[in-house]
Amino acid sequence: MSLPDYLGVRAREQDPGDALADYLKKEAAMYEQLGRSHPKLSRGRVWCIACGRSESVKAASALRSGWPRCCGATMTIDSPEERRALTGAT
Helix, strand or coil, rough: CCCCHHHHHHHHHHHHHHHHHHHHHHHHHHHHHHHHHCCCHHCEEEECCCCCEEEEEEHHHHHHHCCCCCCCCCCCCCHHHHHHCCCCCC
């Protein structure tokens, strides 16, 4: 259900401000759940594939607002070791 539809339904049942607060709580809970859904997300670390710099992140915030960038590219949730294993490089 879209936000306007959700707010329209909820606003008839309660104060519109409460309906928006309720929607935002549900949205935040969804991102928190998604952030815990995979070990690579839940460890809270991303890496730059160009320079190797790592950064701590909150997965829910990154899913909601975007992943950090470094060296002109989006940072990855795959560690350098995992990337080597995926590509077969030594």
